[in-house]
Amino acid sequence: MYLRDDAQLFFGGDYNPEQWDEAVWKEDDELMRQARVNLATVGVFSWALLEPEEGRYDFAWLDAHLDRLHANRVAVDLATPTASPPPWFTLAHPDALPVGPDGTRLVHGSRDTYCLAAPAYRKAAVRIAGELAERYGKHPAVAMWHVHNEYATLCWCDHTAAAFREWLQERHGSLDALNDAWGTAFWSQRYGAWEQVLPPRATQWHKNPGQHLDFRRFWSDTVIAAYREQRDAIRAHSDRPVTTNLMLPGYQNLDLWAMGREVDLVAIDHYPDAPGFGAAADTAFAADRARSFAGGRPWLLMEQGTSTVYSSDQVLGKEPGEILRHTIGHIARGSEGALFFQWRQSRAGAETWHSAMVPHAGADSRIFREIQEVGEAVARLGEIKGSIVIADVAVLHDSDAWWAMEVDGLPSKELDYHGSLRRAHRALWEAGITVDFAHPENDLSRYRLVVAPALFLLSDAGAENLRDYVEGGGTLLVQHYSGVVDARLHARLGGYPALPLREALGIRVEEHRPLRRDEVIVLSDGTRATVWSESLRTEGETLVTYTHGMLAGKPAITRHRFGAGEGWYLSTRLDDSGYTALITRLAGSSGTPGLESVIRGNWRFLLNHGTEPIVLPEPGPDLLTGTTVGELPAGGCAVLKQGRTL
Ligand code: GAL
Numbered sequence: 001m002y003l004r005d006d007a008q009l010f011f012g013g014d015y016n017p018e019q020w021d022e023a024v025w026k027e028d029d030e031l032m033r034q035a036r037v038n039l040a041t042v043g044v045f046s047w048a049l050l051e052p053e054e055g056r057y058d059f060a061w062l063d064a065h066l067d068r069l070h071a072n073r074v075a076v077d078l079a080t081p082t083a084s085p086p087p088w089f090t091l092a093h094p095d096a097l098p099v100g101p102d103g104t105r106l107v108h109g110s111r112d113t114y115c116l117a118a119p120a121y122r123k124a125a126v127r128i129a130g131e132l133a134e135r136y137g138k139h140p141a142v143a144m145w146h147v148h149n150e151y152a153t154l155c156w157c158d159h160t161a162a163a164f165r166e167w168l169q170e171r172h173g174s175l176d177a178l179n180d181a182w183g184t185a186f187w188s189q190r191y192g193a194w195e196q197v198l199p200p201r202a203t204q205w206h207k208n209p210g211q212h213l214d215f216r217r218f219w220s221d222t223v224i225a226a227y228r229e230q231r232d233a234i235r236a237h238s239d240r241p242v243t244t245n246l247m248l249p250g251y252q253n254l255d256l257w258a259m260g261r262e263v264d265l266v267a268i269d270h271y272p273d274a275p276g277f278g279a280a281a282d283t284a285f286a287a288d289r290a291r292s293f294a295g296g297r298p299w300l301l302m303e304q305g306t307s308t309v310y311s312s313d314q315v316l317g318k319e320p321g322e323i324l325r326h327t328i329g330h331i332a333r334g335s336e337g338a339l340f341f342q343w344r345q346s347r348a349g350a351e352t353w354h355s356a357m358v359p360h361a362g363a364d365s366r367i368f369r370e371i372q373e374v375g376e377a378v379a380r381l382g383e384i385k386g387s388i389v390i391a392d393v394a395v396l397h398d399s400d401a402w403w404a405m406e407v408d409g410l411p412s413k414e415l416d417y418h419g420s421l422r423r424a425h426r427a428l429w430e431a432g433i434t435v436d437f438a439h440p441e442n443d444l445s446r447y448r449l450v451v452a453p454a455l456f457l458l459s460d461a462g463a464e465n466l467r468d469y470v471e472g473g474g475t476l477l478v479q480h481y482s483g484v485v486d487a488r489l490h491a492r493l494g495g496y497p498a499l500p501l502r503e504a505l506g507i508r509v510e511e512h513r514p515l516r517r518d519e520v521i522v523l524s525d526g527t528r529a530t531v532w533s534e535s536l537r538t539e540g541e542t543l544v545t546y547t548h549g550m551l552a553g554k555p556a557i558t559r560h561r562f563g564a565g566e567g568w569y570l571s572t573r574l575d576d577s578g579y580t581a582l583i584t585r586l587a588g589s590s591g592t593p594g595l596e597s598v599i600r601g602n603w604r605f606l607l608n609h610g611t612e613p614i615v616l617p618e619p620g621p622d623l624l625t626g627t628t629v630g631e632l633p634a635g636g637c638a639v640l641k642q643g644r645t646l
Pocket of ligand 1: 149151269303341351354
């Protein structure tokens, strides 16, 4: 990837000089040097300045900033500004404004106010992307392209309806096939003409589940098509890598596996949703997902909050040292650097209170001093650039399964796809295991353990693949309510889960029995469980049984030897300690509690998340400090050279 000094990791952030004046730009140049910034994302929300009227462009101001940054040895990640169309656009094309499921059409005055299915928006977006690429495609400052910003907006308007129908025709081929897939024989929903088919707008009661799932798939394809148009317009003029910043980890408006294949470099934004230890776990979760969507290749942390974390309705401050730990946490798991949102804290506008590398208080502040230290640390890690992380345990993730669990009418509202994934990852993280995410239909043979925490929807191909994985010698843990519907959301008949997977697990689930809200049951080994229980039979080994009601004495956790491997089934939701114990039993533990340890290439990254110093089993020379480290202080990080090569 292009950067003037290729042996550097990226360090910097979103830079919005258009919010400031010349005196501040001068100070920016100086402070960027002090913080060792080498990459700035420019232009993300600058459409109104770049194209003040339809078809009239003003690039002079951007020319000046790119030249200035280049002279200051800061490379540019140049954004297309399409996440925020200017007011003139919406007045000229009101039909391109997004419409909610209830028919409310939104107005401009915020950002992300467009419909990706509206032809006028798509045309205008490709046009401005092409203009920028033509002008700056070979500009020496431009290191990469940043298409759009966090593709997120959904829309239910008439343009969307027309595009959805086209997509459905392509996918299903005929109305009969669509009626069959969506099960429209129920509730008199049968469609007799394509014009009758709508996006899943507000309905009187439960929506059709197939319609919901297909709409999610359609929208993901729409986002990817919109991205591709801009990417291709850029590629016509520039050979620099093109990417878009994915919103992670909690948003799921597109199939991130598919998007990962479209970008030259996977880039994510990460804003932890809890302080302290929770933020550290969430950092590892986001980073492991990013690396997985990148196919194991290095990726880039495009945005992180500088000094704050979100927690419910509050924005809490990071503790001293936490900016460095989050940064190192991402780099350890494959990021080619660390960028922040944003360089300088805005003085006005909707995100005045969002933290930045240069806070309102200015450079004479704890935050900027920490940013300088982090910049120093990242600069010392240049030699790890391009090296990879290898994991031998995987957690299964599938967008279809996530979207499927959003449908109305499931037996319990406490089933939680994303929460289940995070929980599995966290238990493994706490055990010190480095984890990949994997798609259920991909080759899993390199993993010694695969955990399927929430595969409600499992395709036929996925079920076969999981069976083959176990038969070939893998250990698979499948959790409750998995494999119960196929790719069309039709229930599996004859017992759950899907037959090929049942063979590997040696079970047949007959009945789902959700627990009452707040009900806690105790299993035969004393573990507590909530949310869910199942009535199942096993031809394998019953490890733990239920002790309550009609399930008393029946299997709760089972193990089955199949081929050269083992299929484990967990039919309830264990409490945290029980779940961690089960995961640790399966995965082992390489951990010292509170010490995060990840191998990337030839280096071992160590992060002490605890409150006490930790004596390291093997002292070694630390890339961050240049000294030999034998003990890691509370909150400290080290990057030690390893003897082995990957
Ligand atoms: C990101 C977004 C940025 C900024 C940041 C802080 O999700 O891409 O533009 O809004 O959040 O809230």
